Amino acid sequence: MxxxxxxxxxxxxxxxxxxxxxxxxxxxxxxxxxxxxxxxxxxxxxxxxxxxxxxxxxxxxxxxxxxxxxxxxxxxxxxxxxxxxxxxxxxxxxxxxxxxxxxxxxxxxxxxxxxxxxxxxxxxxxxxxxxxxxxxxxxxxxxxxxxxxxxxxxxxxxxxxALEDERVLRREVDHRVKNSLASIGAMLSMKARRTSHEALKLELDDASTRIRSLASLHAELHELEAGGHIDLKSLFERVQADLRYLIPESATLSIEVDAFEATPQLANALLLIVNEFVSNSVKHGAKDGIGAITVHINGGAGSWSIVCRDNGKATKLDAERAMSKSGLGTRVIHSLANSLSANAEWEATGDGMELRVAPQHN
CATH class of the missing domain: 3.30.450.40 (GAF domain)
Structure with a gap:
C-alpha cells in the first residue's frame, strides 16, 4: 500500500x-x-x-x-x-x-x-x-x-x-555598522569643509579619516567570516593602507608578512592584535607625534608568531602594566592570544615597546 x-x-x-x-x-x-x-x-x-x-x-x-x-x-x-x-x-x-x-x-x-x-x-x-x-x-x-x-x-x-539565522543577522548588523560609519565619516568631512576655524577643520578631518579607517577595517573583518583560508600577505597589504590613517603623518608604519594562509579565526585575531597595538602606540608610545611602528608576522598555520614594535617612550613599568592587562587595549590583546592558545609577552626594549605573540608549546 x-x-x-x-x-x-x-x-x-x-x-x-x-x-x-x-x-x-x-x-x-x-x-x-x-x-x-x-x-x-x-x-x-x-x-x-x-x-x-x-x-x-x-x-x-x-x-x-x-x-x-x-x-x-x-x-x-x-x-x-x-x-x-x-x-x-x-x-x-x-x-x-x-x-x-x-x-x-x-x-x-x-x-x-x-x-x-x-x-x-x-x-x-x-x-x-x-x-x-x-x-x-x-x-x-x-x-x-x-x-x-x-x-x-x-x-x-x-x-x-540557529547558527545560520545568527550568521544572517550578523551580516545584516555588519552591513548597517559599515554604512553608519561611512555616513558619520562623510558628515564629519562635510562639516570640515564648511568650517572657517582652521583648528576645528583639522580635528574634523582627522576624525573623518579615522572613522573611514575603522569602516574599512570592519569590512575586512566581515570578509574573513566567509570561510576558507586567508592569504595573510594580501590581507595585511590592504589593512596597512587603512591603518596608516590612524597614525600621525610624520610617523611610519611597516607590516611585513611571510606568505602563508591562515584560518579566518587566526587571521581575524592577528588583524585585531595589530589594530590594538597600533592604536596603543599612537596613544601612549609615539615620541611627540614622531615615531615608527613595525609588525612582522611569520611562520606557518601551526607555528606562527607576530612581533609588533614601536619606538615610543615605553618604560619597564609600562611593560609590566601591559602584562598585567591594566588597559583595555592590552586586555583585548591578551584575550585574543588566549583564544588562539598563545602567549602575549610585552617588553620595554629601551627604544620603545615590543609585543610578541606565539602559540604555547606544551
Whole structure:
C-alpha cells in the first residue's frame, strides 16, 4: 500500500526544505547515531530518513547501501502519519505493509521500529528507525534509547538552523555598522569643509579619516567570516593602507608578512592584535607625534608568531602594566592570544615597546 500524503503536506515539505538537509553528503555525526541505534537495538539495519516529495531519502544508514527509495515502498511514509514512536512486530501482519515488496521479498523487512523526527512547527519530517529480517519486539530500554537518539538528530538540525539565522543577522548588523560609519565619516568631512576655524577643520578631518579607517577595517573583518583560508600577505597589504590613517603623518608604519594562509579565526585575531597595538602606540608610545611602528608576522598555520614594535617612550613599568592587562587595549590583546592558545609577552626594549605573540608549546 502506498503511503497517504500528510494532511498538511505542503507545509510539511516547506519545513523539511527549510532545514537544507536533503541531498547533502554523509556526515560522521549522523552516521554514528545510526550505528549506535543498530547496535543497541540489535538490528542489521538502521537509518535516518526524510520523506520528500516522491521519495524517501536517507541522511545516514547502516545495512541498507542506498541513499533513497521510491515513496511507494516507504515504510516510514506510513509511520509519519502516526504518533511519535511506532513499532511493528511483524510487517506482514500489518495491512499497510503486507504487500510491500521490501517486506515480502527474501530476506524482507519483517520488523520495524521508528521514532518520528519533527520540525520546529511540530510537523513530521522523517524517522530514525531500525529494521530486522525477522519478527520481534524491542525492550523498553531500546525504545527509550531510540527516542533519545531521534532527539539528538533534531537537536543537531535545529542548531544548524540557529547558527545560520545568527550568521544572517550578523551580516545584516555588519552591513548597517559599515554604512553608519561611512555616513558619520562623510558628515564629519562635510562639516570640515564648511568650517572657517582652521583648528576645528583639522580635528574634523582627522576624525573623518579615522572613522573611514575603522569602516574599512570592519569590512575586512566581515570578509574573513566567509570561510576558507586567508592569504595573510594580501590581507595585511590592504589593512596597512587603512591603518596608516590612524597614525600621525610624520610617523611610519611597516607590516611585513611571510606568505602563508591562515584560518579566518587566526587571521581575524592577528588583524585585531595589530589594530590594538597600533592604536596603543599612537596613544601612549609615539615620541611627540614622531615615531615608527613595525609588525612582522611569520611562520606557518601551526607555528606562527607576530612581533609588533614601536619606538615610543615605553618604560619597564609600562611593560609590566601591559602584562598585567591594566588597559583595555592590552586586555583585548591578551584575550585574543588566549583564544588562539598563545602567549602575549610585552617588553620595554629601551627604544620603545615590543609585543610578541606565539602559540604555547606544551
Amino acid at each position: 502506498k503511503p497517504s500524503l500528510h494532511p498538511q503536506e505542503e507545509e510539511r515539505l516547506t519545513e523539511l526544505r527549510r532545514y537544507g538537509i536533503l541531498d547533502t553528503e554523509r556526515e560522521k555525526d549522523f552516521d554514528e547515531l545510526v550505528e549506535i541505534a543498530s547496535e543497541i537495538c540489535e538490528t542489521p539495519v538502521s537509518v535516518v530518513n526524510f520523506i520528500d516529495e516522491g521519495r524517501q531519502w536517507f541522511k545516514a544508514e547502516v545495512g541498507l547501501g542506498v541513499r533513497s527509495t521510491p515513496i511507494e515502498t516507504s515504510l516510514c511514509g506510513h509511520v509519519i502519519l502516526q504518533g511519535d514512536f511506532v513499532e511493528i512486530p511483524d510487517t506482514l501482519r500489518d495491512e499497510r505493509m503486507a504487500d510491500n515488496p521490501l517486506c515480502t521479498s527474501e530476506p524482507g523487512f519483517r520488523f520495524y521500529a521508528g521514532a518520528v523526527l519533527k520540525g520546529a512547527n511540530g510537523l513530521p519530517l522523517g524517522t530514525l528507525c531500525v529494521l530486522d529480517n525477522k519478527p520481534r519486539t524491542l525492550t523498553d530500554r531500546q525504545r527509550k534509547i531510540l527516542m533519545v537518539l531521534s532527539k539528538h538528530v533534531m537537536r543537531e538540525l535545529n542548531l544548524r538552523i
